[in-house]
Amino acid sequence: xxxxxxxxxxxxxxxxxxxxxxxxxxxNFTKGAINNRIIRGGDFKPDExxxxxxxxxxxxxxxxxxTPNTLQPKDNEQVLxxxxxxxxxxxxxQGELGYLDKAMARIMGIDEKRYMRIKLGKExxxxxxLARLASKVDVSLDWLIKGE
Numbered sequence: 001x002x003x004x005x006x007x008x009x010x011x012x013x014x015x016x017x018x019x020x021x022x023x024x025x026x027x028n029f030t031k032g033a034i035n036n037r038i039i040r041g042g043d044f045k046p047d048e049x050x051x052x053x054x055x056x057x058x059x060x061x062x063x064x065x066x067t068p069n070t071l072q073p074k075d076n077e078q079v080l081x082x083x084x085x086x087x088x089x090x091x092x093x094q095g096e097l098g099y100l101d102k103a104m105a106r107i108m109g110i111d112e113k114r115y116m117r118i119k120l121g122k123e124x125x126x127x128x129x130l131a132r133l134a135s136k137v138d139v140s141l142d143w144l145i146k147g148e
Contacts, residue, residue, distance in 0.1 A: 003037055006044050006052075006060070008091035008119070013058040017116050026055035038100065085147060087119040093137050107136045 011018045020034040027034075027048055044052065053059055094104055105115035108129040117123035125133075134141050142148045 003034075003043055005091055005095045006049070008087075008094065009060060010052060010056060010058065011116070011120060012087065013060075013062060014056050015120065017113070018056075023052065026052050035100075039098070086125075086144070087121055089144060089147065090119045093133075093139065097137065104133075108133050 007018055007023065010023075020031045020038075023029070024031050024034050049060055090104065093099075094101070099107075101115055101119070102112045105112045108115060108118075108125065109132055110118075110129060114123065118125050118129075130141060130144055133139075134144055140148075
């Protein structure tokens with residue numbers, strides 16, 4: 001798993017905005033060291049994950065990504081359930097592209113704090129923001145919204 005996905009999971013499990021500075025404090029690293037590892041696409045080592053779990057009081061094992069059965073006919077309720085995983089799809093895009101939250105926010109034309117609220121499911125993205133993101137990262141709106 002990439003460091004970007006681990007940070008996203010950490011944010012999800014703690015329901016707080018996780019910054020590179022905070023992670024640096026937990027691991028006794030500089031912000032630059034964390035950023036360099038993200039740029040290189042590195043991972044957290046098992047002992048680093050343990051220190052993060054202890055620091056934030058969470059367990060990475062508590063995170064399970066639900067995958068909807070795409071063979072079932074979709075109804076509006078199922079679409080809404082799939083949209084609950086929108087943040088996970090944003091994390092997936094970030095992981096594949098190696099982008100930080102700030103870069104994703106810039107693509108969507110919003111500030112980083114708003115992007116984090118959207119990713120955590122505390123705020124909804126507008127149709128314009130979704131369309132901008134879909135066109136810039138070459139994914140379909142259906143996949144972004146419904147996971148299809």
